[in-house]
Amino acid sequence: MTNEQFDALVARLEAQAQRHPFLYKSRVLLMALLGYGYITVMLVGLVMATLLSLLFLKVLGLKLAIPLLVLIWAVLKALWVRLDAPQGRRVTQREAPALFEMINDLRKRLKAPRFHRVLITDDFNACVVQTPRLGVFGWYRNYLVIGLPLMKSLSVEQFRAVLAHEFGHLAGGHGRISNWIYRLRLSWHRLMDSLTAGGHFGTFLFRRFFKWYVPYFTAFSFPLARANEYEADAAAARVTSPGAMAQALTAVNVVGSYLDERYWSDIHRSAVDLPRPAFAPFERLAERLSSDIEPASRQLWLEHALERKTTSADTHPSLSDRLQALQQTPHLVLPAREERADLLLGPALQSITQELDGQWEQAILPAWQQRYETATQGRKRLQELEVCITEGTALNASEAYERACLTEEFGSGVEDALEQFRQLQQQEPDNPVACFALGSRLLGRDDEAGLDLVQRAIALDEDAMLPGYELLRDFCWRHGQEAAAHAWHDKLMQRAELLQRARAEREHLSLKDKFDRHGLPDEVIAQVRACLKSIRGLRKVYLLRKRLNLFPEQPLYVVGFSCTPWWGIYRRKREAGIGQRIVDELNLPGEIFCLSVDGDNYRFGRKFRWKRGTRVR
Structure with a gap:
């Protein structure tokens, strides 16, 4: 199934789900049962073939039965998907009474089941996780997972709306349904990966069916997951207010862009100059939010968030579509110090923040120190190359490329490096490395001049195909050129599939090989x-x-x-x-x-x- 066919099928099913929700959900159930039915028929057939071969073929039957039993075991093993419990710092009602008062109030108002654990993590997210204690037989344990960065970024009322959204999933049974669909998708993919990688006898019995079935099941279940998001938003708006939900959605998108593009990158960039982290990121996050998000950046991130369209790449609708469903306009309101939602943690806030900061430093310290050592050596090498330039020694293409990369990473910065890449490409117009280096950086700046350079690099060097197709796809997608983006994505997938088949050919030997x-x-x-x-x-x-x-x-x-x-x-x-x-x-x-x-x-x-x-x- 091509991307265009997948998108068209999802759009058609979304329209059907809105007109005839019961009929649509019945079709999703039938699609799920079709996968189970095929597996059951195949397994019964394999078991019968094993028994008949042992009964009638004797010794020869034993030789045939062994690969059949291996195939049966591989299928059953791949189908057993277990969802691990989420990890995080558990917080109790005694530690954070205000938080649990909010949780209990929302649970009662939405008539949702209770949570067995409330966990605080370092993610910028909040979610409900349901894990079955008895596998396919259910008996679910409910987890509420809350990211401390999210609490530091929202006011109490905005955070209440986010929690209400998650409770809406739980009250509507979305968590259980989503987990079931997720396990089904994972089961089918694991089944094919296991059988293909293992080279088991009889794989052809499953490959053709699931190559057709998995994309169709994914498409059929897609609108259900997206509709769940709209229903949870509506539930949150009823319990809090549409305005609070709109503020929360706006803040999550803008602050998320700030964290990804500036906050964490600035922290990691300081490893170039410091042998170890000099501050605690979670402790300082709230104060940096109020000082770093200036009006210009705030408006730019908000515009980018509103420009994003709802696509088949994600079950979550876009910000603009979610706000339209709530009949609200975007409104960014960052909380004052005394209004932040992390204050709901009460006396536990300081210890939780210190724990997460300590865990972050412990996890990142080896990579940080390695980065610092690399930067020290890089600055030394850059100085050697600069001395050569000063003394009038010409650099070859490899050395010039190295100098530009070091300048960008450890030297005077991006602008000087870009000029060096430009000079290198002019001197070596048929050098694929130079073309790709300059083209990729221009595309990163949304400069169309990079399109021809990346395509030239692809024509000159096959190794540039995968990263080049990805760059071209993303650039076209950002600029609303959906047809071109899909075309580059198809080329990317074809190349990736070709390389995957080539790798499989090299990773396995059989007596039939020449x-x-x-x-x-x-x-x-x-x-x-x-x-x-x-x-x-x-x-x-x-x-x-x-x-x-x-x-x-x-x-x-x-x-x-x-x-x-x-x-x-x-x-x-x-x-x-x-x-x-x-x-x-x-x-x-x-x-x-x-x-x-x-x-x-x-x-x-x-x-x-x-x-x-x-x-x-």
Whole structure:
């Protein structure tokens, strides 16, 4: 199913859900039952085939039954999807009585079930999570997960509206339904990934059906998830007010953009100059909100949020659509210090904030210190290159590219770096790295001049296709060029699928594969023999080249080795250690696939033995 077909189907189903909600929900249920029905029929058929083969074919039936049982087990294992309980700092009613008073009041007014746990996390979000304690048999445990950054960004009344929205999901049973649909989607994807990756016998029984079924089930369930958001918004507006809900939605979008684009990036950027974090991000968040979001940035982020359209990329409707459903206009009101929702945590606020800050520092410190060390070395290298420029020494293309990157990251900044990238591209117009470097940065500034440069980089270098298609798609999408964005997205998916098939071809060997002589010169083989001689325990080593359908110009060398003496005992652990040493120490002009030809792989040994000129030890 193409993106256009998916979008058209979702639009048609949304219209049907509005006109005939019962009929639409019945179709979603039937689609879910269709998947279950197909799995049931296939499993019953596989079990019957296993029993009949054992009953009538005797020894031959046993050989057939083993792969059938493996396939049955793989299917059942993939279908069992367990949702883990969310993690966070648990807060109790004794610690935060004001928060729980609000929670209990909303629960009663919306007639929602109670929460078993209330958790505070470091996410800018709030959500309801229901996890079944008995798997498919239910008995749900309810969690209310609240992000401390969200509480610091909203007033008490705005936060009350957000909680009411989450209670609306719970009261309407959305959490349970959404979890069920989520588990179904995850089950189908896990099933196909498991069967495809494992190369199980009989995969064809499932592949074609689910390749058709999964996109259709996703499309059919999509409007249901989106309608749940509108219903939860309406419930929150009834319990609080439409204005409070509109303020909360506006604040979440604007503050979310501020956190993503400025707050956290500024913090992480300081790792360039500081050997360890100098402040606590969650403790200082509220005061930074009031000082950093100036009117110009506030208006820009709000305009971007309102320009976003509701698409099939997300079940959540856009801000403009949600405000329209509430019959409200956007209104950003940041809370004063005494109005912030985090004050509902009472005496527990300080300890919770300190805990989250401590956890953040502990988690980020290794990467922070590594970043600081990298920055120190980068500044030193940049200084060396600048000295070369000062002394009149010309830099080659690689050094000029390195200088521009270091200038951007550790030097005088983006503007100077952009000029260096521009000069490099003018000097090397057919250099794909230079074209992509300049083009990607121009597109990041919404400059259309980057379009031709990125497309030129793609034409010059296949490795630029994936990141290039993604950049072009995102640029077109930001500028309302939906047809072009979909076209680039289709190319991106086609390329990703091609690379995935190529990777699968290189990650698996079978006796049906064709192998050629390695074709390496004598001096390389001499180096290979010298390397293998240093690895103790090797008896025989074969070196071949797998015949590939995709990207055959990029060779895959197959190293088959034997390490079990004819009088010895086969040991899997010893075999794995020797195989890893071969991969680590052998240097060949291509990828290496190493496998033992002992044990279950003895037939590969027979096949390799008859290929003349392949034994290198």
